[in-house]
Amino acid sequence: MSHAFDLIVLGAGSAGLTVARRSAKLGARVALFDPDALGGTCVNRGCVPKKAMWFAAQWAQAQRLAADIGFAVTPAPLDWARFRRQRDDYIAGIRQRYTQRLDEEGIHVQPSAARFVAANTLLDADGARYSAPQIVIATGARPRRLDIPGFELGMVSDDIFILEAAPRHIAVVGGGYVATEFACVMHGLGCQVDLLVRGGLLSSFDDALVEALATQMQARGMRIVRDVEVVAAQGTPGDIRLRDASGASHGPYDAVLWAVGRTPNTDGLGLDAVEVALDTKGHVQTDAFQNTSVPGITAIGDVTGRHALTPVAVAAGHALAQRLFGGEPQAHFDYEAIPSVVFAEPPLGGVGLTEREARERHGDAVRIHAGSYTPLQLMVAGHHEQSMVKLVCVGEDERVLGIHALGPGSEELLQGFAVALRMGLHRRDLKASVAIHPTAAEEVVLLR
Numbered sequence: 001m002s003h004a005f006d007l008i009v010l011g012a013g014s015a016g017l018t019v020a021r022r023s024a025k026l027g028a029r030v031a032l033f034d035p036d037a038l039g040g041t042c043v044n045r046g047c048v049p050k051k052a053m054w055f056a057a058q059w060a061q062a063q064r065l066a067a068d069i070g071f072a073v074t075p076a077p078l079d080w081a082r083f084r085r086q087r088d089d090y091i092a093g094i095r096q097r098y099t100q101r102l103d104e105e106g107i108h109v110q111p112s113a114a115r116f117v118a119a120n121t122l123l124d125a126d127g128a129r130y131s132a133p134q135i136v137i138a139t140g141a142r143p144r145r146l147d148i149p150g151f152e153l154g155m156v157s158d159d160i161f162i163l164e165a166a167p168r169h170i171a172v173v174g175g176g177y178v179a180t181e182f183a184c185v186m187h188g189l190g191c192q193v194d195l196l197v198r199g200g201l202l203s204s205f206d207d208a209l210v211e212a213l214a215t216q217m218q219a220r221g222m223r224i225v226r227d228v229e230v231v232a233a234q235g236t237p238g239d240i241r242l243r244d245a246s247g248a249s250h251g252p253y254d255a256v257l258w259a260v261g262r263t264p265n266t267d268g269l270g271l272d273a274v275e276v277a278l279d280t281k282g283h284v285q286t287d288a289f290q291n292t293s294v295p296g297i298t299a300i301g302d303v304t305g306r307h308a309l310t311p312v313a314v315a316a317g318h319a320l321a322q323r324l325f326g327g328e329p330q331a332h333f334d335y336e337a338i339p340s341v342v343f344a345e346p347p348l349g350g351v352g353l354t355e356r357e358a359r360e361r362h363g364d365a366v367r368i369h370a371g372s373y374t375p376l377q378l379m380v381a382g383h384h385e386q387s388m389v390k391l392v393c394v395g396e397d398e399r400v401l402g403i404h405a406l407g408p409g410s411e412e413l414l415q416g417f418a419v420a421l422r423m424g425l426h427r428r429d430l431k432a433s434v435a436i437h438p439t440a441a442e443e444v445v446l447l448r
């Protein structure tokens, strides 16, 4: 059997759904392949369930603060099964809405994987042929698995979401977004946490704020072990020890989370048959217009290894649809100044250049304005954790190159400043702005 479309999209995550839906809206006949749940990583195994867990951890912390300001509450443990049910029901609702909308939009959804047999032709699992002049690879990435003894004793981030209960003592291996977020979330939900970091912690964020976050995590009771390379896991599920390269042993732990990066989903697609070029880590190589090395085949989202964030996948998908079917041949996504937040406790975020990146590019012309403060709600409760903000500017006229924030509220306050930075923000604009008081955001405006 053979089916012809204007566009075939491989992967129904943030990137694939966007390009498929936008293209259909622009009149294209679209087929969308995915063997797994609609919504991909973000909806099913990433941002959404993670943020729900982050909120749960925030509410646990809020109970402790409430007690500290005089509420007669004894912080209660989480009914994990009920929370999981409510979170999963919410996610099932998102998936159901996608199914309905894709149907209404006339998109042919094929719940299977497909592989290339020619640049414009794919075969599905049953051997049916699908062809289109445009094919988008949006197959995302999966948790990276290390080839070390005992790896299977631990879990990866996908598994966190199917836990039946909180582990008592968990080791988190890694130093990136996933490792830091889950270390904080699991600690907030009552686990004892060891974070084992091989290289730098959160190396894409501003060094000073990362160190301030690490200090706060340790002050809350998390153990952070640096410069440690885990080479093996030993024991049995529920009683796991980790051995590092120096021969030292860590644990025992009743759970281990491997958070050591992600592997692009490029295997099994038949890409070598059509000679789509990959980088050394297996990401599909793309140019500024998301073109691969093969005409008619484009790639977007995590599979390209360029800023693995949902809004980036969505924006790249939208721009690609506009270019292919919207009569905008120059449409493309600009990968500069992308804001992001690590949902740690407290959250850490940034947009633009870090101080280190700015000094590498602009040397002595860089001007830094940084400050720390204790948020009002913490002070009232008798706590003294310091939040931080930093402005990275360049030149006499102090054009703002980077804005960084650590502390409660950072996850919300950065969005508006990111817009301003993109529009060419200067420090004088901040000085001329009236603060909203008392807030965390005013600390950026009032930095002296």
Ligand SMILES: Cc1cc2nc3c(=O)[nH]c(=O)nc-3n(C[C@H](O)[C@H](O)[C@H](O)COP(=O)(O)OP(=O)(O)OC[C@H]3O[C@@H](n4cnc5c(N)ncnc54)[C@H](O)[C@@H]3O)c2cc1C
Pocket: 010, 011, 012, 013, 014, 015, 016, 033, 034, 035, 036, 037, 038, 039, 040, 041, 042, 043, 045, 046, 047, 048, 050, 112, 113, 114, 138, 139, 140, 141, 157, 178, 265, 268, 269, 300, 301, 302, 303, 307, 308, 309, 310, 311, 313
């Ligand atoms: C734990 C975690 C938390 C995160 N939190 C955030 C956050 O807070 N904010 C944020 O911006 N980003 C976050 N991210 C990153 C974000 O989830 C990704 O950047 C985003 O989901 C990428 O979308 P995508 O469409 O490129 O890939 P995916 O969402 O991974 O979608 C790819 C889809 O392709 C399908 N697929 C795979 N192989 C094939 C095949 N052969 N044929 C057809 N389909 C295939 C998969 O089943 C999947 O559905 C998080 C990631 C993780 C892991």
Ligand SMILES: NC(=O)c1ccc[n+]([C@@H]2O[C@H](COP(=O)([O-])OP(=O)(O)OC[C@H]3O[C@@H](n4cnc5c(N)ncnc54)[C@H](O)[C@@H]3O)[C@@H](O)[C@H]2O)c1
Pocket: 146, 173, 174, 175, 176, 177, 178, 179, 181, 197, 198, 199, 200, 201, 202, 229, 230, 259, 260, 261, 262, 307, 308, 309, 340, 341, 342, 343
């Ligand atoms: N809040 C958010 O926006 C959010 C949250 C989670 C993930 N994400 C996105 O997903 C991407 C993937 O996140 P991630 O945390 O999986 O990857 P990452 O690239 O952020 O971090 C991977 C970490 O694993 C470490 N590592 C690699 N190999 C190792 C080894 N053998 N032993 C020990 N450590 C090792 C690296 O040094 C690094 O610290 C992020 O880069 C981010 O773009 C975003």
